[in-house]
Amino acid sequence: MPQTSLFSSPGSKEEIEEGSVLAPRFGPDGLMTCVATDASTGEVLMVAHMNQDALRRTIETGEAWYWSRSRCELWHKGATSGQIQTVVEMRVDCDQDALWLKVRVAGDGGCCHTGRRSCFYRVVTGDSEPSLVHS
Template sequence: MAADVQFFKRVSIEQVEEGKELAPKFDEHGLLPCVTTAAHTGEVLMLGYMNAEALKLTITTGEAHYWSRSRQVIWHKGATSGLTQKVVELRIDDDQDAIWLRVDVIGDASCHVGYRSCFYRSVPTGEGPAVRELHFEEREKTFDPKAVYGDAPNPTQL
């Protein structure tokens, strides 16, 4: 199904910035960063990466697919957890090297740690101590990761 989506060769700045042709520029690792937000609130849910196949799958299925840098595989968000991200809108930036997904989340969470957003902590800014303590902005988890993922390996790498 993903093979049906074709990307255009990048031939001019005008084509890339002002044209109607999808000509993504993947980085040296074959990836595009993708910011994912909740469609109805604008809340930032996560930052992921897409390779060409993940972008094509996202376009054709209407559900978010990413490239897992830790596992080195295509990752259909929610395939294991049921926390599927239904794409409401997919945008590409001016030079076509970054994606913005606006999604509805089935199950109301996006973070494998159990919080709604992967950005559940803040870093204090301004004058203060050199060592900053993170502040939890989300007080409760949306789901129990052990119950959802069981013994599956944690994707976080040290």
């Protein structure tokens, strides 16, 4: 996934942490983690990944775009399901290597490919033998 940079190069630690320039730090695979939450309730909906093109398109369109690691392709969330994620707010973490999107979800309001609202529908329980319980 070789790409030319669409964003500013990271500067000093102080510029990255306190500056006003978006200089995202993508990993060696060209991706950064992105958490999407419901803009109204704060519920965590999903965790996905973005490359430079997905981030650029998200900023330009106001709708969430991701990089599908399983399909190795750019993915406009909701393009086929109708569950378009409209970005209400985008935040970057302190060292600019992770994103948080607060979104409104169209369609049936779901987010997970299993048909559920959130990808986080199971609770890990137990001590010596962890198991999963549907919430």
